[in-house]
Amino acid sequence: MAEHNPLLRLRELGQSVWYDYIRSDLMASGELDRLIREDGLGGLTSNPAIFDKAITGSDLYDTAIRECLAQSPDLTTKGLFYQLAIRDLQAAADAFAETYRRTGGRDGFVSLEVSPELAFDAESTVREALELHARLDRPNLMIKVPGTLPGLAAIEQLTAAGVNVNVTLLFSVTRYQAVLESFLKGLETRLERGEPVASIASVASFFVSRVDTALDTLLEERIREGRPVEHMQGLLAIANARLAYAHFQQVCGSERWQRLVRAGAQPQRLLWASTGTKNPDYSDVLYVDSLIGPETVNTLPPATYDAFRDHGTPAQTLSEGQEQARALIQGLPDLGIDLESVTDRLEAEGVQAFADAFAHLIQGLEDKRRRLAA
Numbered sequence: 001m002a003e004h005n006p007l008l009r010l011r012e013l014g015q016s017v018w019y020d021y022i023r024s025d026l027m028a029s030g031e032l033d034r035l036i037r038e039d040g041l042g043g044l045t046s047n048p049a050i051f052d053k054a055i056t057g058s059d060l061y062d063t064a065i066r067e068c069l070a071q072s073p074d075l076t077t078k079g080l081f082y083q084l085a086i087r088d089l090q091a092a093a094d095a096f097a098e099t100y101r102r103t104g105g106r107d108g109f110v111s112l113e114v115s116p117e118l119a120f121d122a123e124s125t126v127r128e129a130l131e132l133h134a135r136l137d138r139p140n141l142m143i144k145v146p147g148t149l150p151g152l153a154a155i156e157q158l159t160a161a162g163v164n165v166n167v168t169l170l171f172s173v174t175r176y177q178a179v180l181e182s183f184l185k186g187l188e189t190r191l192e193r194g195e196p197v198a199s200i201a202s203v204a205s206f207f208v209s210r211v212d213t214a215l216d217t218l219l220e221e222r223i224r225e226g227r228p229v230e231h232m233q234g235l236l237a238i239a240n241a242r243l244a245y246a247h248f249q250q251v252c253g254s255e256r257w258q259r260l261v262r263a264g265a266q267p268q269r270l271l272w273a274s275t276g277t278k279n280p281d282y283s284d285v286l287y288v289d290s291l292i293g294p295e296t297v298n299t300l301p302p303a304t305y306d307a308f309r310d311h312g313t314p315a316q317t318l319s320e321g322q323e324q325a326r327a328l329i330q331g332l333p334d335l336g337i338d339l340e341s342v343t344d345r346l347e348a349e350g351v352q353a354f355a356d357a358f359a360h361l362i363q364g365l366e367d368k369r370r371r372l373a374a
Helices: 006-012 024-028 031-039 048-056 062-071 077-095 097-102 122-136 149-160 173-192 209-224 236-252 255-262 302-311 322-330 339-373
Strands: 015-020 043-045 109-113 141-146 165-170 202-207 268-273 296-300
Touching: 006 015, 006 302, 015 031, 015 268, 015 302, 024 031, 024 077, 031 077, 043 296, 048 077, 048 339, 062 077, 062 339, 077 097, 077 109, 077 122, 077 339, 109 165, 122 141, 122 149, 141 149, 141 202, 141 339, 149 165, 149 173, 165 173, 165 268, 165 339, 173 202, 173 236, 173 255, 173 268, 173 339, 202 209, 209 236, 209 339, 236 255, 236 268, 236 322, 296 302
Parallel strands: 015 043, 015 296, 043 109, 109 141, 141 165, 165 202, 202 268, 268 296
Antiparallel strands: none
């Protein structure tokens, strides 16, 4: 029953839960089907770090690697990775096909990221995104595009082209506002061309725990200086996310958005990412309990997913305390903390971390390829 499973209660509260994890045995073992059936799991996200651990950190893919290379001996190692990733994501998309149909194309999505090295190259991002979209050939696919400044143009172009976009690595409300604007422009371009907008889905992946990790370090410095700011620790990332949601609500109430709704458009939902708690002093479900609200998604790594299913508290919390959230964020300059500079740094670090994971993945796959060919 739903009342005994907090994950099912989240769905009743308007929030979709996605799984921030993929590995071939998740689909092959029937585990993904079980999560969908028992927990109402609504989607799945992947990134280079997840694939790096799955492919180079196990022998699960050795047979698939041999098969791919037997068919295409001259395949580049990057091409080999995308063949493996596309196999996994097609299998996952098929597992979510009924969810996608049942929800009218509002849920049941899987996500594949463009190469992180393209994060500051809009033209190449669009080209690769269109290629991956065509190769995966599933209606419930989202292509992940980093929400960098150059990424804004790619988001608009891909939305206008009818591609479902998962905008990733968002840390600041300002950048999120620009991302939502790009999504709206893409939909409006489709409308002007007489093309349908009803089938376009998008999420804006707003990172949470990394913001607290960075800001808590600065608050610790202020505490050592004798500033009484202990009460702000563990609250700022949630406040930042709540202000993003307040902007989402404001835009959804606008006539501009209502015109798109009348044409069948779906909102670009906020997706809470980086929701695994990094500080052991905080609850392991802090970034789930605190960010529950309608028209949102929370993508959970397996440990956080299991923790919330065990002892999460499902309740409408996202719209609570928006004035307090605004006051907390507005108080940062008085402490000498520039939130925009912090989020800019987090974006740069996030892009680099994904690029490093992708490079490690390709090198590890190259090494494995050589071993298997020996």
